[in-house]
Amino acid sequence: GLGSQGCFSCSFPLFGVAIVSAPTMPKVSGIACVTVLIAAALFCVASAITPSGSVGGRGFGDNLNWVSFTEGIAEAEATKKPAMVVIHKSWCGACKALGPKVAQSSEIAELAKDFVLINVHDDEEAHTTEKFKPDGGYIPRVIFYDGLHGEVLLDHINKKGNPSYKYFHTGAESVVASMKEVKELFESDAFLSKGKAEL
Structure with a gap:
């Protein structure tokens, strides 16, 4: 959450994402921080997903569907x-x-x-x-x-x-x-x- 001295911290343990801004950093709006967190979470999710319906080649060729x-x-x-x-x-x-x-x-x-x-x-x-x-x-x-x-x-x-x-x-x-x-x-x-x- 947003602390009294402008410290923002949040973590997404599911995605291994933790964002902390120290009190010495300039104060950032809550909306900007939430936007960054959502973008980071979406990036992590998108990186982990294989194409729809695909199980991969499993030794038989990832070039094949x-x-x-x-x-x-x-x-x-x-x-x-x-x-x-x-x-x-x-x-x-x-x-x-x-x-x-x-x-x-x-x-x-x-x-x-x-x-x-x-x-x-x-x-x-x-x-x-x-x-x-x-x-x-x-x-x-x-x-x-x-x-x-x-x-x-x-x-x-x-x-x-x-x-x-x-x-x-x-x-x-x-x-x-x-x-x-x-x-x-x-x-x-x-x-x-x-x-x-x-x-």
């Missing part, structure tokens, strides 16, 4: 677009190896314009359904979701990978191949005229 599972499914259905769901863990060596390959792929960046990118990290997998574990809960898994018809696209697998782990990818090439297949599927008239399923 990754969203959470819940946001991504809703966005895919609202926009009638396919979603690429990447399920990974922070402690997983194979996930850490795949992430930079996805992040650095110019083909994935280009194809991503036609997809909703969903980044499911660590405990967030609990928000998914069993349909996103069609052949087990191994990681990383790259699974595609059909936002037009509301179903998991089980046929779009790593064709050069292990048949026991169909959605396990080790490089950008197999992810690109699957993305191209899904993009072509979404361009086919037969697919576009099919009915909607339950997730």
Whole structure:
């Protein structure tokens, strides 16, 4: 508050902001101080917020627009677009190896314009359904979701990978191949005229 000798002090512990003016400083109007405090608080809040709907790359490329599972499914259905769901863990060596390959792929960046990118990290997998574990809960898994018809696209697998782990990818090439297949599927008239399923 404003002291009897013109000393103004205020703190915002939530933002780590404390402003104190000593009695020897010129007296400043209360409105000017409040304006400075509001500006400082807004700056702190704005600095801490990531873009709306964004969860960041989490090792899979901050250059790509990754969203959470819940946001991504809703966005895919609202926009009638396919979603690429990447399920990974922070402690997983194979996930850490795949992430930079996805992040650095110019083909994935280009194809991503036609997809909703969903980044499911660590405990967030609990928000998914069993349909996103069609052949087990191994990681990383790259699974595609059909936002037009509301179903998991089980046929779009790593064709050069292990048949026991169909959605396990080790490089950008197999992810690109699957993305191209899904993009072509979404361009086919037969697919576009099919009915909607339950997730």
